[in-house]
Amino acid sequence: MSIQREDLLRSILDANEVYASAFAQADPALLKKLAKGQSPRICWLGCSDSRVSAELSTGVAPGSIFVHRNVAQCFHEGDLSAAAALSYAVNVLQVEAIIVCGHTGCGGVKAAMMAAQDEKANGPATPANEHERIVSKWISPIKDLALTQLEANSSNGELRDHKHENGCSHGGAEYDCLSATALGELTDKHVAETVKAVAESQIVTEAWKEGRQLSVHGWVYHVATARLRDLDIGWKGVGIPADSLSRPGSFAGSETSEHLVASDDEA
Amino acid sequence: MSRFPELQELMSGNGEFRNETEEEHPGLVEELAQGQHPKFAYLGCADSRVPETEVFGAEIGDLFVSRNVGNQFNIDDLSAETTISYAIAHLGVQHVIVMGHYGCGAVQAAIASESDEASTDIGEARIDTWIRPIRSLFKSSNHSHIVAFREAHADDETIAAPNRTEPAFRALVEENVKQQVRNLADDSSVLKVSLSSPSTELKRSSSSGEEPVELWLHGWVYDVDTGLVTDLGVSVGPSGSADSE
Numbered sequence: 420m421s422i423q424r425e426d427l428l429r430s431i432l433d434a435n436e437v438y439a440s441a442f443a444q445a446d447p448a449l450l451k452k453l454a455k456g457q458s459p460r461i462c463w464l465g466c467s468d469s470r471v472s473a474e475l476s477t478g479v480a481p482g483s484i485f486v487h488r489n490v491a492q493c494f495h496e497g498d499l500s501a502a503a504a505l506s507y508a509v510n511v512l513q514v515e516a517i518i519v520c521g522h523t524g525c526g527g528v529k530a531a532m533m534a535a536q537d538e539k540a541n542g543p544a545t546p547a548n549e550h551e552r553i554v555s556k557w558i559s560p561i562k563d564l565a566l567t568q569l570e571a572n573s574s575n576g577e578l579r580d581h582k583h584e585n586g587c588s589h590g591g592a593e594y595d596c597l598s599a600t601a602l603g604e605l606t607d608k609h610v611a612e613t614v615k616a617v618a619e620s621q622i623v624t625e626a627w628k629e630g631r632q633l634s635v636h637g638w639v640y641h642v643a644t645a646r647l648r649d650l651d652i653g654w655k656g657v658g659i660p661a662d663s664l665s666r667p668g669s670f671a672g673s674e675t676s677e678h679l680v681a682s683d684d685e686a
Numbered sequence: 687m688s689r690f691p692e693l694q695e696l697m698s699g700n701g702e703f704r705n706e707t708e709e710e711h712p713g714l715v716e717e718l719a720q721g722q723h724p725k726f727a728y729l730g731c732a733d734s735r736v737p738e739t740e741v742f743g744a745e746i747g748d749l750f751v752s753r754n755v756g757n758q759f760n761i762d763d764l765s766a767e768t769t770i771s772y773a774i775a776h777l778g779v780q781h782v783i784v785m786g787h788y789g790c791g792a793v794q795a796a797i798a799s800e801s802d803e804a805s806t807d808i809g810e811a812r813i814d815t816w817i818r819p820i821r822s823l824f825k826s827s828n829h830s831h832i833v834a835f836r837e838a839h840a841d842d843e844t845i846a847a848p849n850r851t852e853p854a855f856r857a858l859v860e861e862n863v864k865q866q867v868r869n870l871a872d873d874s875s876v877l878k879v880s881l882s883s884p885s886t887e888l889k890r891s892s893s894s895g896e897e898p899v900e901l902w903l904h905g906w907v908y909d910v911d912t913g914l915v916t917d918l919g920v921s922v923g924p925s926g927s928a929d930s931e
Contacts, residue, residue: 424780424902427725432915434743439913454789454850454911459734460692467769469724469750474737476746478699485734488753489765490772500754500765503816504732506809507755511791516693524719526776549874550775557768622809636693643719645707645746647700 446480453482461485462508464501464613465520466492466527471640473520476647485512490557491527491609492519494616506622515632517617520647521610522640523599528606531558532596535565539573561609568605569596610637611652618654627656634661711745724750727773727782729766729866731757736787736908741915750777755813756792756820757784759866759873771875780899782870785915786863787908789850793859796820797835798847820862831857850910860907864920867905871922876901879924900924 442450461484463473473479473486487504494501508514521528534555537544546552555562572594595601614637617623626633636653640646653661707715728749730738739749752769759766773779786793796817801810824832835854839845848855870876879901905918 424900428781428904428917431742431744432917435741435913435915438741438743442913450911450913453735456789457734457791461696467751467772469722469748470718470746472737472739472746472751475739476700476703477696478703479696481737481740482734484737485732486737486753487732487755488751488769490768493765498765499812499816500763502812503755506812507732507791510807510809511813518693518696524721526772549878550771553764553768553771553875554776557764622812625809643715645700645704645715647697649697 442481449480449482457482457485457512459483459485459508459512460515462505462512462514462517463487463520464492464494464504464517464617466490466522466525468522468525470524470642471520471522473518476640476645485514490554491525491531491561492521492613493527493557493560494519494613494620495557495560496616502620502622505617505620509622509626509631509633513631515634517623517633517635518638519610519613519617519636520638520640521606521613522642523603523606524642525602525606527554527558528561528602528609529597530554531561531609532565532568532602532605534558534562535569536596538562539566539569560612561605564608564612565596565605568601568608569594572596572601606639607650610639610650613637614650614652614654618657624657636661707746714745714747718747722747722750722777724748724773724777725780726750727770727777727779728752729757729759729770729782729784729870731755731785731787731790731792733787733790735789735910736785738785741908741913750779755816756790756796756862757786757866758792758816758819758862759784759869760819761869761873767873767875770870770873774875774879774901778899780901782876782901782903783906784863784866784870784904785906785908786859786866787910788856788859789910790859790862792817793820793862794847794850794855796824797845797855797858799844819865820858823861823865824858827858827861829854829857829861832861860918863905863907863918867903867920867922870903876903 459482463484463486465471465473465486465488467488467490473484485508487501489501546555614635618635623633623635634653634655637650639648639650641648655661724747726749728738728751730736730753732753732755738751739746750769750773752766754766770782800814831853900923903922905920907916907918909916
């Protein structure tokens, strides 16, 4: 390893020493308590994206949030990793809230939209390499959501957006499926579907049957503003909506007063 | 949110985070909004006591993260595979850090006897299946502490969950990390990078330009008692070269 790379790693370990001593000084009681075990009240299902840290974006102390992260914060049927994490959180740790947190500028969401755009135009694609195979398999359910979104917007003959270079043409309609608005809509929809899947999971429904206090929520982190938004589509029981927080419910409502992220932002 | 003021607190905490970030790192959020360029991929435990970015004194934008129960990387797990593959092939990260931690509940459960509920409760079954590789590691490891523990409990009908200070527990936490580094070294995305030459289709360039970047894998452990991170010294680099320290 080059000296440069060693320095890079060394700097992390040095910064960790600062963290450790600051922690021991600022809150030795908490450090000691946490060493014995964790008792977080919240479980967070978030994206692997480097810009969205559950702990940093909410300012919580260590020990507060049990965090499971994967590309585009998915809760796929048959995904043992997420199922084990959810089960551990709900049954072993007995968390009281599950937050599914998506974010704007998500590479997984964008890849899903592009795959849907491609599939609509050319039919199902064959992955060009192993990496593409892995990612396309993982985001396949989001691609299906995107297809639905494209269908809903292509039957409308209105010209929706003037960014022709990113336009998806199907017939006469020009829907800019890669615009911040379109991707924002898919992001929100994907979070909502994931919240639904978590709320309908055996793990959560069993907990509700036992009378446990447990709610599931859907949030979105806006990378342009570092702001968290509650989508207000949560559940606290079978068919019982969770209380909402005082935040705008729509993507459009959150972005209009802020700098809109360029549509080709890469995740 | 009267029943759960904590969630409202998260939202207030978010407001503080936005202000602090703008104060301490002006322009960082705007810059990151254009795209992320993390140098590191991190595979860690979902445990609430190990907030990786803070533990490393890092900032948003530094680590592309996969977190699951027991910080595992298994060949049949699409979840971690996707994160790592995306980090390597798409984001061009230079390092993958696997980090476990003492007192890990998954490792603890792997040592303790399987519960009876695993056969009847679907949630328990999920966890049990998920930690099976760690359980196998516990049964097969040649680490002296682990061997000693197995022998000491050979005639016990059931093994209770060990205390975090138990040497075999600490050893298994470390062996688990080392195993994940080995699993990663065998992963197709990783192999492709270490075996690739400039002529292959998988060309990774540094964020500054064209020169291809190396990929290194590391195994670290976090001590919940001290907050300190230790490098286990099992780093693996290009063409399987080990980093001797």
